[in-house]
Amino acid sequence: MGTRRSAQWYAADDRNSYIHRAWMRRGLPDDAFDGRxxxxxxxxxxxxxxxxxxxxxxxxxxxxxxxxxxxxxxxxxxxxxxxxxxxxxxxxxxxxxxxxxxxxxxxxxxxxxxxxxxxxxxxxxxxxxxxxxxxxxxxxxxxxxxxGTFRGRPVACGTDVWKLSEEVRAGTLSAEEFRRSESSMIxxxxxxxxxxxxxxxxxxxxxxxxxxxxxxxxxxxxxxxxxxxxxxxxxxxxxxxxxxxxxxxxxxxxxxxxxxxxxxxxxxxxxxxxxxxxxxxxxxxxxxxxxxxxxxxxxxxxxxxxxxxxxxxxxxxxxxxxxxxxxxxxxxxxxxxxxxxxxxxxxLDDAPVHDREVIRPRAQPLQPHAGIAVLRGNLAPDGAVIKPAAASPALLQHRGPAVVFDSVEDLHARLDDPDLDVTADSVLILRGCGPKGYPGMPEVANLPLPAKLLAQGVRDMVRICDGRMSGTAYGTVVLHVAPEAAAGGPLAKVRTGDVIVLDVANRRLDVDLPDGELAAREPAPEAVRAFAAPRRGWERLYVATVGQADTGADLDFLVGASGDEVARESH
The missing domain is CATH 3.40.50.2300 (Response regulator)
Incomplete structure (x- = not known):
């Protein structure tokens, strides 16, 4: 069997090798253990x-x-x-x-x-x-x-979920029609x-x-x-x-x-x-x-x-x-x-393009600069990301007052309140959704827009979150803010009404406050109460050991390789 790794199980004539071979003979031929x-x-x-x-x-x-x-x-x-x-x-x-x-x-x-x-x-x-x-x-x-197609046009799985659901909330699509689109989408x-x-x-x-x-x-x-x-x-x-x-x-x-x-x-x-x-x-x-x-x-x-x-x-x-x-x-x-x-x-030598509408020539791109932009500032000391290709160009440089939600549950409870003090210039902030906070860093960063703004025709706003968003989503969304609120990040200290400054061209994300004032603030008690505090199982291990988004959100003890060697037999 030479140097095959599987030979460690099968190649010898001892009791352990006998056991390994015998239990694998259910359909395998004799020569399965002879070097294959x-x-x-x-x-x-x-x-x-x-x-x-x-x-x-x-x-x-x-x-x-x-x-x-x-x-x-x-x-x-x-x-x-x-x-x-x-x-x-x-x-x-x-x-x-x-x-x-x-x-x-x-x-x-x-x-x-x-x-x-x-x-x-x-x-x-x-x-x-x-x-x-x-x-x-x-x-x-x-x-x-x-x-698939719905109402005579192609349906984009995921992306059209966000679009169609917003149309329902805006009152331009019936719930019945929305449900009919399900079978078309998949x-x-x-x-x-x-x-x-x-x-x-x-x-x-x-x-x-x-x-x-x-x-x-x-x-x-x-x-x-x-x-x-x-x-x-x-x-x-x-x-x-x-x-x-x-x-x-x-x-x-x-x-x-x-x-x-x-x-x-x-x-x-x-x-x-x-x-x-x-x-x-x-x-x-x-x-x-x-x-x-x-x-x-x-x-x-x-x-x-x-x-x-x-x-x-x-x-x-x-x-x-x-x-x-x-x-x-x-x-x-x-x-x-x-x-x-x-x-x-x-x-790549024989890789022709058959449709230049779908795959653009290098000289005629859909957008000239489309990569992920990494933002830093007093709101994201360790970085945050935005996908300019999916954002509204007019919002990539923006200044507006924060409307802060302390958790996903808080968002759902207040977003469509007619008395919510929000305009199209507001910056929606959702915190407590990073790797530790929720936990798991859910895909909630592309916050739905307030219903009263949808009714006014608004279809995009600046949104900031320490969580993720679906790859099928779109909008001017700043996400993966690190460190997250639950890990002591400054996002936990932002208050509704604070002025947020987004400047993608200069790769900045800031709250317009003196650094001393921001540092002196305590995290919002409502946000802290909403952070995950699992008592057992995988969630407890995860929250205790997960890294931040800027390093891949892996568990700290899993970073690095471990090799393929195994312990000795226990038979």
């Missing part, structure tokens, strides 16, 4: 993760490819997080899923792993866990759904068809080099996804033979490429915390400022919702991710590798 690569298929399929429900079918194609290449395929169901289903937020369990995946990969007799994910947190968790263990690993993204298997977090992280997995080039963005119902899954199974065996691990594929240059792509795609702000966390598992020095330094001047080339007009199957039809990257080749690190062992840029 054992490849786990880390499968996040779950009926409660609707975006990933089709991954069992994908897993079968991966298994066929593994068998074809002479390997042994082993289905390994892992923790799955349904973004639309779990409460209070799937982000609360991203780190738990990553830790569980890490432990299962390390504990089991496997030589490599194929990672199957789709919904927002599943690909980040899989990459974090695999990076920590260091076994050969490759991703198959589950892919976006096909586009037309097929797959994740959101907008450039939300799921689409972003599937595409960035490829930019990082962790998928077979050309796979990411393939629609979930497309038969070419199954063909790619089969080929990935073959590749996984090759990677084991070559010793090609995440540490040999992922480099600082890989993350540079991901930041460039994030801007050009108009990708989700959630990618910031996920990329920081993945880099942290590998010991790669990636910082929040890198996103601004590398990505802020990158043009937005992909005309996809929520920043543009089209949807994910349009991007695939127009040439896909590689065609976008070909437009930006000079900005990419030419040495950054992929799981094939070849540099990513090697796959």
């Amino acid at each position: 690569a054992h490849i786990a298929i880390a499968n996040t399929a779950s009926d409660l993760t609707p975006c990933n429900a089709h991954l069992n079918e994908v897993a079968r194609s991966v298994a066929d490819g593994i068998h074809r290449a002479g390997g042994v395929a082993l289905n390994l169901p892992v923790v799955s997080l349904g973004e639309t289903q779990v409460r209070p937020t799937a982000m609360l369990w991203r780190n738990m899923a990553a830790m569980a995946i890490e432990e299962m990969l390390r504990a089991n007799p496997i030589d490599g792993v194929v990672l199957l994910g789709g919904c927002d947190k599943t690909i980040p968790a899989l990459l974090m866990g695999a990076a920590s263990v260091g076994l050969p690993a490759v991703v198959v993204p589950g892919g976006p759904m096909l586009t 037309r097929s298997k797959g994740h959101c068809n907008t450039m939300g977090t799921a689409s972003t992280m599937g595409l960035l997995a490829e930019v990082l080099g962790m998928t077979r080039p050309g796979v990411a963005g393939t629609p979930a119902p497309d038969s070419r996804l199954l063909a790619a899954a089969h080929a990935t199974g073959v590749l996984a065996v090759e990677m084991v033979d070559a010793g090609r691990t995440p540490a040999t594929v992922l480099s600082r240059g890989s993350f540079r490429n991901a930041i460039v792509a994030l801007a050009a795609l108009g990708g989700s702000t959630n990618a910031v915390v996920h990329l920081l966390a993945i880099a942290g598992r590998l010991g790669i020095d990636l910082t929040l400022d890198d996103f601004d330094r590398i990505g802020s001047a990158v043009p937005l080339l992909v005309d996809l919702q929520p920043a543009g007009r089209f949807l994910m199957d349009d991007l695939y039809r127009a040439g896909g991710l590689l065609a976008v990257l070909a437009e930006l080749r000079d900005l990419l690190d030419p040495a950054a590798l992929t799981v094939t062992g070849r540099p990513l840029v090697d796959y």
Whole structure:
């Protein structure tokens, strides 16, 4: 069996090896234990993760490819997080899923792993866990759904939820019509068809080099996804033979490429915390400022919702991710590798654009500067982010009085109060929603607008929060404020009526107060009472050990790699 890791379980003639082989003989042939690569298929399929429900079918194609290449395929169901289903937020369990995946990969007799994910947190968790263990690993993204239509026009999954729900609150759409749109929005298997977090992280997995080039963005119902899954199974065996691990594929240059792509795609702000966390598992020095330094001047080339007009199957039809990257080749690190062992840029020579409405030429971008902007100031000493591509240009420089909400519950209770002292110039602030505060950093930063302003025709306002927002959302939203209110951040001291100054061009976020006055204030008692104080279980561990958004919101004891060695036998 040579140097196979699985040989530690199977190769000897002692009692322990006997037990391992005997219990695995349910369908495996004798030669399964004679040097063949054992490849786990880390499968996040779950009926409660609707975006990933089709991954069992994908897993079968991966298994066929593994068998074809002479390997042994082993289905390994892992923790799955349904973004639309779990409460209070799937982000609360991203780190738990990553830790569980890490432990299962390390504990089991496997030589490599194929990672199957789709919904927002599943690909980040899989990459974090695999990076920590260091076994050969490759991703198959589950892919976006096909586009549905409602009232004769395409429906953007997620993005149109926000738009249509605001129209209901504004009185321009009936509740009955709103409900009718449900079946139109979710037309097929797959994740959101907008450039939300799921689409972003599937595409960035490829930019990082962790998928077979050309796979990411393939629609979930497309038969070419199954063909790619089969080929990935073959590749996984090759990677084991070559010793090609995440540490040999992922480099600082890989993350540079991901930041460039994030801007050009108009990708989700959630990618910031996920990329920081993945880099942290590998010991790669990636910082929040890198996103601004590398990505802020990158043009937005992909005309996809929520920043543009089209949807994910349009991007695939127009040439896909590689065609976008070909437009930006000079900005990419030419040495950054992929799981094939070849540099990513090697796959850009034959990547034509088939629709210049969807993928814009570099000289005619949708926006000339579209990357994530990192803001600092006395409201965000450790940084906050804003996605200019999804914001209203007129609000990117703004000065207005704060209207402060101390919790999500406070927001819901008072937002639509007709007596709420708020105008279109106000700055809505929601605090207590960071990693520790809620906990889990929920996607609530894109606060709904007050009903009385919606009735006046207002459709965007400056909003500030220490939480996150869905990648499908839009608006002038400052989020990931660090440190968060629950970690002693100045956001806890802001009062309604304080003047807030947003200056994206100069990367500033401030409250117009002397620093001494702000420092002398005590945190608002109402906010402090609303901070999470879990007594047991995962939430207690999470709140006690989670880091801030500017470092990826990982648990402090999970940062860094751990390797694939396991303890001795207990039999």
